[in-house]
Amino acid sequence: MTQQEELTISQAMEKSVMVVELNTTAQECARAMAKRGVSCAVIIQRGRPVGIVTERDLVAKVMAETIEADKVLVRDIMSTPLITISPGALLKEGAELMAQYRIRRLVVVDRAGALVGIVTTGDIARTMAEKHGYREATFNAMARYKEGVEGGPYQ
Numbered sequence: 001m002t003q004q005e006e007l008t009i010s011q012a013m014e015k016s017v018m019v020v021e022l023n024t025t026a027q028e029c030a031r032a033m034a035k036r037g038v039s040c041a042v043i044i045q046r047g048r049p050v051g052i053v054t055e056r057d058l059v060a061k062v063m064a065e066t067i068e069a070d071k072v073l074v075r076d077i078m079s080t081p082l083i084t085i086s087p088g089a090l091l092k093e094g095a096e097l098m099a100q101y102r103i104r105r106l107v108v109v110d111r112a113g114a115l116v117g118i119v120t121t122g123d124i125a126r127t128m129a130e131k132h133g134y135r136e137a138t139f140n141a142m143a144r145y146k147e148g149v150e151g152g153p154y155q
Contacts, residue, residue: 009094010087012127013108013117019044020053026062026077027069029053042107042115043078049107049115051078084109087116091124098124 018041020029029041033055043051053074061077062069085094085106094106098121108117 007091007127007131008087009085009089009091009106009108009119010117012091012094012123013087013119014123015117017042017107017115017118019049019115020074021045022050022073022075024074025070026053026058026067026072026074029074030058030069040105040118041074042082042118043074044115048113049082049084049109051075051080051082052105052107053078054105079103082107085119086110091127094119095121095124 018033018036018038020032020041020043022043022045024043033039033041040052040054042049043053051074057077057079058069061067062072083097083101083103083106085097085108087108087110097106098104104121106119107115108119110116
């Protein structure tokens, strides 16, 4: 096994995940995302993740369609079915799922289906860069990594 294959989703995932209920309005969701400085929210029903709303969903499904954000619920604009992965899965598996479904985020769930985190393409790139000591500009741009600086202007 190579070093890359030994890296798991749990090593890259963010454990703090913004969640909102199905009946939250798009406006409430967008405001909460902006306040927390995050680009997505996991939609839950009875405590279980059932969908995800991203900034892109808000733009394409609400703003571009000139729908009033305070009148549409996240249940109507969320991306579903939710693509999930276990924390013990390999980073390579996560990257393959993202490529297969053309997505940038995976919701991380335990065996019981409970939400435990979220992992993004940037998280995977950053974890691999840190593990292997990569410092080349292209890779670091994908990881949004710059020594001493968290995130960047396009968070």
